[in-house]
Amino acid sequence: MIHSSRRMRQAAVVACFLAPSLLIFVVYRILPLAWNVVLSFEYWSPLRPATWAGWDNYSEMLHDDDVFWTALWNTLIFLGSQPIAIALALGVALLVNSDLKGAGVYRTIVFLSYPLMTVAVAIIWHLMYNEHGGLINYVLRQVGIIQQPIAFLDSFAWALPSTIVANTWQVLGFFMIVLLSGLQNIQPHLYEAARVDGAPAWARFFRITLPMLRPALFLCLVIGILNSFSAFDLIYVMTNGGPGHATELLITYIYKQAFGETRFDYAAALTVAQFAMLLLLTWIAHRAVGGNAGAIE
Amino acid sequence: MRWQRVLRSRFVVVPMVIAATVAAWNVYVTLHAHGLLQGRVVDAAGHPIGGATVILFTHDFVTQVEKARTRTDAAGDFRFDNNDSHLIQLQAEDGSERSPRITIRLWFRAQDRVLQQPLHLAPAA
Amino acid sequence: MTGRARRVLWLRHATLIAISVVMLAPFYWVAKASMTGENIYDYPPHLWPVRSNLFNFVDVWYLIPFPRYLLNSIIVSLIAVAGNLVLNAIAGYALTLPFMGRRSMIVLLLSCTLIPFQATIIPAYLITAHLGLLNSYLGLALPLLSTIVCIFIFKASFDAVPRSLIDAARIDGLGELRILLRVMLPLSTPAIATNVVLSFIWSWNNFLWPLIITRSQDMQTLPLGLARFLSYMEDTTAALYAFVVMVLAPGLLVFLMAQSAFMRGLTTGATKG
Numbered sequence: 001m002i003h004s005s006r007r008m009r010q011a012a013v014v015a016c017f018l019a020p021s022l023l024i025f026v027v028y029r030i031l032p033l034a035w036n037v038v039l040s041f042e043y044w045s046p047l048r049p050a051t052w053a054g055w056d057n058y059s060e061m062l063h064d065d066d067v068f069w070t071a072l073w074n075t076l077i078f079l080g081s082q083p084i085a086i087a088l089a090l091g092v093a094l095l096v097n098s099d100l101k102g103a104g105v106y107r108t109i110v111f112l113s114y115p116l117m118t119v120a121v122a123i124i125w126h127l128m129y130n131e132h133g134g135l136i137n138y139v140l141r142q143v144g145i146i147q148q149p150i151a152f153l154d155s156f157a158w159a160l161p162s163t164i165v166a167n168t169w170q171v172l173g174f175f176m177i178v179l180l181s182g183l184q185n186i187q188p189h190l191y192e193a194a195r196v197d198g199a200p201a202w203a204r205f206f207r208i209t210l211p212m213l214r215p216a217l218f219l220c221l222v223i224g225i226l227n228s229f230s231a232f233d234l235i236y237v238m239t240n241g242g243p244g245h246a247t248e249l250l251i252t253y254i255y256k257q258a259f260g261e262t263r264f265d266y267a268a269a270l271t272v273a274q275f276a277m278l279l280l281l282t283w284i285a286h287r288a289v290g291g292n293a294g295a296i297e
Numbered sequence: 298m299r300w301q302r303v304l305r306s307r308f309v310v311v312p313m314v315i316a317a318t319v320a321a322w323n324v325y326v327t328l329h330a331h332g333l334l335q336g337r338v339v340d341a342a343g344h345p346i347g348g349a350t351v352i353l354f355t356h357d358f359v360t361q362v363e364k365a366r367t368r369t370d371a372a373g374d375f376r377f378d379n380n381d382s383h384l385i386q387l388q389a390e391d392g393s394e395r396s397p398r399i400t401i402r403l404w405f406r407a408q409d410r411v412l413q414q415p416l417h418l419a420p421a422a
Numbered sequence: 423m424t425g426r427a428r429r430v431l432w433l434r435h436a437t438l439i440a441i442s443v444v445m446l447a448p449f450y451w452v453a454k455a456s457m458t459g460e461n462i463y464d465y466p467p468h469l470w471p472v473r474s475n476l477f478n479f480v481d482v483w484y485l486i487p488f489p490r491y492l493l494n495s496i497i498v499s500l501i502a503v504a505g506n507l508v509l510n511a512i513a514g515y516a517l518t519l520p521f522m523g524r525r526s527m528i529v530l531l532l533s534c535t536l537i538p539f540q541a542t543i544i545p546a547y548l549i550t551a552h553l554g555l556l557n558s559y560l561g562l563a564l565p566l567l568s569t570i571v572c573i574f575i576f577k578a579s580f581d582a583v584p585r586s587l588i589d590a591a592r593i594d595g596l597g598e599l600r601i602l603l604r605v606m607l608p609l610s611t612p613a614i615a616t617n618v619v620l621s622f623i624w625s626w627n628n629f630l631w632p633l634i635i636t637r638s639q640d641m642q643t644l645p646l647g648l649a650r651f652l653s654y655m656e657d658t659t660a661a662l663y664a665f666v667v668m669v670l671a672p673g674l675l676v677f678l679m680a681q682s683a684f685m686r687g688l689t690t691g692a693t694k695g
Contacts, residue, residue: 005651007581010519013598017516018527021509021568028565029537032524032545039544095438100431108681109442114685118647123652126454127663133462134450142468149465169448179691190669198454230540233629251540258544259634266498267544268548281538309677383480402477406484 033275046264068270070245071253072277074160075228078167078249079281080163082224085168086217089175093214095225096176097183107180111173122237125166129153159246162236167231175220182210182216221285229278246252250274331410334377336412338369338396339421345373347390349370349418353377354398356384381385381407387416394418426671437615454694478664485661488668490640491647495626498643505567513568515602515625535570539630547634548573551660558635566625572617575690580606612686617689619680626673640665644669 006184040057044050061068069280092110096103128135140146150164186209191276194204210217235241241248241256250270258267303309338349351371354361364382369375369389383403389396396416403410455462459473465671482488517528546565555561583606591601629645636642642650648669651662677684 010598011521014516014519014521017512017598020511021573024509024536024568025531025570027549029534029542029544032542032548033537035548041637082675092438092441095434095441100434100438102435106438106442107685110445110474111443111685112674112677115623115627115673116646116670116689117629117630117648117673119648121668123648123662123666124452128448129461130463132465133455133467135467138465138467146619171436172445177667181689203508224540231537233645234541236629237652254540255543255630259547264544264548267431271461271544272539275537278541279536311679331564402475402480405481409607 014131018163023227029226036268036271037276039265040272042265044265045209045262050265056074057266058273060266061269061273067245067248067253068250071248071250074248074295076248077160078164078228078231079225081164082221086175086179086224088168089172089220090179090213093176093179093183097142104286110176113170114172114173114210116270118231118262119237121166121170122234125162125169126139128239146180151210153220154243156246157244159239161249163235166238167227167234170234171227174223178216178223179213188245193207195269199229218285221288222282225281229274250277308365326405326408330379330405330407331406331409332378333409334373334380334387335367335410336387337373337415338375338391339373339415340391340394343418345369345415346391346418347373348369349371349373349375349389351375351377351387351389351416353380354386354388355382356378361386383408387412389416389418391418393421393422440442452663452666455660456563456667458660462570462660464490478656478661479668481659481661482664485649485667486647487640488647488665491644492557492672493640494562494641495643497559498632499622499625501559501563502566505563506572507614509568509601510572510576511575511607511614515580515598517573518580518600531570531573539565543630543634546631548669550635554633557641559641561635562632562641562643563625565631566621566628569624571619572620575613576610577615579610590631615644615680615683616687616690619683623684623688646682663685 012252040051041053041055043053043056094108096106129132129137129152131151133135135151135154137146141149150158152158152263161214190208190212191204194208199207228249230251231249232255235247235249235252236255239247241252245253251274254267254270257263257270299302300337326328334353336351338346338351340346351367351369353360353365354407355364361384365379367375367377375389384400384404385403386398396418397417399419401410401412404411452470456478457474457476458468458471459475460468476505491568517524542565550556550561551566553561555564587605588601591605596604627645628643632643632646633649636646639650650667651665
């Protein structure tokens with residue numbers, strides 16, 4: 001008897017304790033996702049009742065909307081730059097990973113850019129790329145690589161890579177710290193055994209380091225994917241999708257459709273498409289890194 | 298005692314130092330914000346000019362607008378009492394002679410300022 | 423140390439110094455732009471500030487309501503951090519207790535982490551409008567009041583508490599809430615620090631949600647104020663960069679004070695719940 005009343009009390013406590021958080025998640029995650037899915041199949045504007053649209057929104061998105069395909073392509077390019085950033089971060093992590101004097105200082109310097117607000121990062125890099133007062137053009141011209149300044153953020157060819165560089169600068173420190181903690185978890189005796197066996201440095205790297213880093217690499221890859229689907233702040237402040245739609249990402253396009261054109265129904269379809277793609281890419285990353293590295297800490 | 302260790306931790310010391318600096322600055326500002334501007338007008342040779350007109354321009358979004366005028370006394374000194382801007386310009390004129398418009402940037406609105414350099418009158422070109 | 427090892431060491435340091443210069447250059451460039459007396463849009467720009475002065479900061483102070491934005495950001499972050507601590511701790515504790523459907527609840531929560539914030543903005547906006555919370559502090563903080571990643575951080579920390587302590591507390595007749603407060607939390611200070619860091623950073627830097635939710639200028643938070651300033655003044659003035667410096671200063675200060683907690687927190691809480 002005492003046992004079951006304690007159980008009931010415990011169950012009541014559990015329910016009370018879980019309720020507030022669950023409420024937040026239901027209201028701000030699950031419900032919105034379901035709402036978006038339903039909304040994507042309707043015609044709706046805030047002042048009029050909803051009417052069923054079937055696949056119309058999706059067919060408009062896939063067949064009539066060039067900006068969607070541009071945004072998708074840009075997002076994929078952004079995504080493709082993340083492995084490069086991860087590789088760079090791995091290089092930095094390897095350099096810093098030792099009892100090097102001042103390693104802590106180097107770590108802090110590289111990581112310093114990550115906790116900043118992305119809006120500020122966008123403005124900083126906007127200045128760096130400026131044709132007249134920007135450091136990048138100044139250095140390039142002083143060194144002699146170019147004669148005339150390049151308007152990076154206004155050119156169709158250079159705008160997206162420029163934003164990618166800014167994003168890499170910000171995110172490098174984070175990747176470095178994740179990979180560093182992964183490196184420090186590799187047991188030294190594996191290296192000792194390899195060294196005794198006469199394995200050269202590059203073999204030790206590819207045979208021991210990389211495989212042991214799989215969980216950390218997977219984590220970085222997932223973060224990189226999430227990053228390219230959510231780099232709204234950076235693009236909105238740096239270029240606002242311009243010039244034309246050269247730096248338009250899916251997320252900025254969704255924002256513009258929803259809050260600029262007030263086409264909530266169409267934006268919902270875009271959101272669902274983006275979410276599906278996110279799931280697909282995460283699954284691909286999962287398979288690419290070995291299939292059993294789903295250890296999200 | 299644990300309290301002493303808590304008090305010495307950087308999470309307490311740094312905010313306290315910031316709060317103390319802010320308080321000290323506010324005290325300084327209150328004591329020195331009467332809107333007082335004092336200066337002197339001299340001619341090209343360096344003699345003080347009495348009876349010259351001095352114009353005060355204050356910052357209004359992106360332009361400077363004329364706010365007040367005063368005349369220098371016999372010793373060539375002038376004074377404004379009600380400046381409430383942080384970005385002002387002063388110009389002196391006396392008949393056909395004009396001084397260049399000098400810009401003065403203050404650290405806070407209505408900061409009291411005594412000009413170090415006098416306004417030099419020169420014949421208008 | 424052998425000659426070769428010494429050369430490798432110097433090469434390492436040199437590379438790291440080069441990397442540091444590249445990583446710090448943008449900071450320096452913005453700081454220089456905020457303090458220099460020349461026109462920052464002239465070519466060639468000087469590498470050192472020319473006739474350096476701090477009057478841009480005075481201009482910014484009187485041009486935009488910086489204290490108001492700072493206050494808004496602080497209040498929203500305080501609500502978010504406090505809410506996160508309370509809600510995540512009790513939810514994390516509840517997940518350590520045995521109950522029917524615990525496993526499916528955990529799976530449900532884990533799958534919720536797959537839903538990124540961007541997939542929810544439109545309905546979240548509509549819901550918040552229905553609740554009448556547009557343009558309010560609570561509305562700004564509400565989606566951030568609890569994050570799944572932080573719940574699992576607490577859960578992992580609570581799972582590590584030795585059972586004997588919990589059993590002893592139960593035998594003493596302590597209720598669940600007391601157990602949480604007296605036994606679990608004092609042993610979980612890293613988890614608390616991680617929670618504070620993560621919720622602070624996510625609410626402080628949050629831009630998209632305030633952009634959607636705020637309707638009036640005096641409810642804007644710092645990131646929003648910064649972006650609005652950019653569109654308001656275009657980029658024809660160096661005051662913008664003084665504003666950037668002012669906006670970054672509190673965040674950098676907090677980061678430098680709590681570095682290790684930050685690095686640890688941001689890497690364990692890597693996937694934004």
